Amino acid sequence: MKPAQRCGIDSVEIARIERLLRENTPADLARLFSAQELADAGEGPGRAASLAARFAAKEACVKLFPREAALAQIEAQDFSVVRDNYGAPQVAPGPRAEALLGRLRLAPIGLSMTHDRTSASAVAVTQPQSLEVPLAGRIIFRLFPVRRRVVLANLRRVYGAGLADDSVVDLARAHYGHLWRLAGEFLRFRFLSRERQLALVRIENLEAFVAAYERGKGVLLLTGHFGNWEVATVAGIGSFPHMRGRFHFVRRALKPDWLDRLVTRRFQRAGFGVLPKRGSLDAMLDRLAHGDAIVFAFDQHASPPDGIAVDFFGTPAWTFKSLAIIALATGAPVVPATSWREADGRHVLRFEAPVAAVEDASTSEAIRLTTRAYNEALERLVLRRPEQWYWVHRRWKTAAQPARRRRLEGAGA
Numbered sequence: 001m002k003p004a005q006r007c008g009i010d011s012v013e014i015a016r017i018e019r020l021l022r023e024n025t026p027a028d029l030a031r032l033f034s035a036q037e038l039a040d041a042g043e044g045p046g047r048a049a050s051l052a053a054r055f056a057a058k059e060a061c062v063k064l065f066p067r068e069a070a071l072a073q074i075e076a077q078d079f080s081v082v083r084d085n086y087g088a089p090q091v092a093p094g095p096r097a098e099a100l101l102g103r104l105r106l107a108p109i110g111l112s113m114t115h116d117r118t119s120a121s122a123v124a125v126t127q128p129q130s131l132e133v134p135l136a137g138r139i140i141f142r143l144f145p146v147r148r149r150v151v152l153a154n155l156r157r158v159y160g161a162g163l164a165d166d167s168v169v170d171l172a173r174a175h176y177g178h179l180w181r182l183a184g185e186f187l188r189f190r191f192l193s194r195e196r197q198l199a200l201v202r203i204e205n206l207e208a209f210v211a212a213y214e215r216g217k218g219v220l221l222l223t224g225h226f227g228n229w230e231v232a233t234v235a236g237i238g239s240f241p242h243m244r245g246r247f248h249f250v251r252r253a254l255k256p257d258w259l260d261r262l263v264t265r266r267f268q269r270a271g272f273g274v275l276p277k278r279g280s281l282d283a284m285l286d287r288l289a290h291g292d293a294i295v296f297a298f299d300q301h302a303s304p305p306d307g308i309a310v311d312f313f314g315t316p317a318w319t320f321k322s323l324a325i326i327a328l329a330t331g332a333p334v335v336p337a338t339s340w341r342e343a344d345g346r347h348v349l350r351f352e353a354p355v356a357a358v359e360d361a362s363t364s365e366a367i368r369l370t371t372r373a374y375n376e377a378l379e380r381l382v383l384r385r386p387e388q389w390y391w392v393h394r395r396w397k398t399a400a401q402p403a404r405r406r407r408l409e410g411a412g413a
Contacts, residue, residue, distance in 0.1 A: 005127040006106070008063030010056045012120050017052040034080040034092075052120035053113040054081045060124035061091060061109055065100060074100060081111070089113050091124065095380060102383025104162045105129045131387065132343070133170050137177025141169075151175060151391045158313045158386075174387035181341065185228050190266065201236040204350040209293075212333040212354050218288030220327055220334045222355065222374055224299030225390035226381065228347055230263070232339035233295075234270040236349035244271035246292045250284070252277045252300070278306070281322070288332050295337075296323050298378055299390070303399045308368060312375045318399045324370035327357045336377045340385040352377070 020029070029038060033051060041050040058076035068074040078097040081089050091109040093101060101108075106126045113122045141148065155168045189197065212219045223229065237247060249272055254260035264274050275283055275294070284294050298320065301307070307318040327334050336352040355377045358369035382389045 006064045006125065008060040008124040010059035010063060010122055012052045012056040012059070014049050014052045014115065014118060014120060017055065018048045021048060021051075032077065036082060037080055040081075040083065049115045049120060053115050053122060056120050057081050057089065057091070057111055057113055057122035057124065060111075060122045061097070064109065064124055064126055068100060079109075081113070095376070098380055099376075099383060101126070102380070102386070103159060105131075105159070105167065131167075131170055131174055133173045134177035134180070136180040137173040137175070140176040140180060141173045145176075147392045148172070150394055154391045154393075154395060155386075157315060157396065158382075171387055172391070175389075175391050178341070178388050179392075182228055185231060189231055189234075197231075197235040200345075201232055201347045201349055203236050204348060206351060208351040208353055209335055209337075212335050213291070213293070215333060216291055217330060217332045218291050219293040220288075220323060220332050221293055221295040221337050222298050222323065222334050222377060223295060223337045223339075224297055224378055224381065225393070227339040227341050227385065227388045229297075229339055230266065232347045232349040233272070234266065235347070236339075237272075243293075245273065247271075247295060248273035248275050248284075248287055248292060249295045249297075250275045250277060250280065251297060277320075281326075284326060285330065288326070288330055294326075296320070298323060298374060299382075299395065300393065301395060301397055307399070308371060309399070310368060310371045310375055312395065313379055315396055317375070317396050319371055319375060321367050321371055323374060324357065324367045328359075328363075328366055328370060334374065336381060338381040338384070340388050352381075 020032075033041075033054065037051070037054050041047045041054070055076070058079045058081070061079040062069050062074060062076055065074050074096060078094040080092045080094070082092045084090055089111050091111050093109070105128055107129050108126070110125045111122065113120065115121070140146075151172050152168065155171050156165075159168050159171065192200075209219065209221075233247075233249075237243060249267060251274060253276070254263060267274050273287075287294060300320070302318050302320040304318070306320060306322065308321045309316040310319045311317070312319065323334065326332065333354040334357070335354050337350065338352075339347055339349045341347050355373055358366055358373055360366035360369060
């Protein structure tokens with residue numbers, strides 16, 4: 001069913017929050033409210049009313065998702081209330097809430113809060129996200145549907161439970177429109193001046209990368225095939241000449257060979273190293289020891305022994321385990337990064353807060369849990385701009401397929 005406009009309303013007695021403040025420790029309060037919410041509420045006589053309004057807002061947000069709330073997939077602690085530069089309240093979704101909004105294709109939640117002497121109330125509203133489907137995407141989808149079955153199967157796997165099929169088809173059409181623009185940008189970019197290249201990109205949340213870089217253990221950048229990654233990285237990170245030669249991309253060779261050589265030359269001319277997916281572990285460790293950044297495209301199929309089966313959007317997907325192994329062994333921070341194209345044709349390169357490795361007494365379990373944490377981070381990035389992720393890739397194919405192909409090729413030889 002197509003997502004409809006949603007509204008949630010809740011009211012909380014201020015006396016209830018006053019009792020909560022008297023009877024609970026700071027640790028108990030931290031489970032209900034974020035550090036920013038507790039700070040914004042202050043310490044004066046209006047603290048209980050302020051926190052009551054925020055708690056009502058959290059509950060109103062939960063009521064936007066009755067099915068997920070009944071299944072305990074979402075709760076009040078998955079939302080927090082922040083204020084914008086003008087003091088207006090806004091909802092800051094946590095990781096689970098952000099993923100849910102993305103899978104249901106819902107816009108950011110609007111919020112209104114109020115209180116009197118005895119109670120506080122809040123109203124939360126959201127509506128379906130708009131999606132522009134370019135004419136080129138409609139034409140390619142209908143007349144030149146390269147891997148259309150794969151694209152639709154992948155989209156239905158992720159969105160089928162929350163979106164009507166016509167909305168899924170629109171996402172596929174928008175994706176083909178993105179691929180059309182991507183091809184044009186690939187041809188055009190090499191002929192642009194350096195000034196024009198730099199003007200094409202802005203960088204968001206650079207401080208997340210800088211803080212990780214300053215730890216002195218090198219940085220592992222977790223990313224995927226988002227937007228126009230080549231433009232965003234070459235023009236964006238290339239804005240920092242002191243980092244020239246300090247970024248290294250781990251990537252598979254492209255086919256045909258001429259395309260792989262062309263892409264590799266572009267990276268090298270821009271000052272980026274290129275490392276192969278296999279056989280480069282020693283080189284990666286050496287670069288990290290020198291404080292460099294290693295970029296992993298983490299959204300590709302990886303058969304054993306290189307990969308392990310870990311959930312990705314609710315279905316096991318064979319995923320590279322090398323990133324988790326290196327992070328656990330070296331302590332290098334893992335920083336997610338994504339890129340997308342804005343409506344005006346400019347590109348954004350954004351860094352996120354590091355994803356902590358998951359320690360466990362069992363090494364294999366630590367690798368599995370850490371890899372799953374990385375997939376969760378990747379899911380959130382995909383859901384932000386889904387039409388600009390590479391749905392053409394067979395991400396959920398079985399691990400037996402590559403092995404079977406090698407046996408057949410061996411028999412034919």
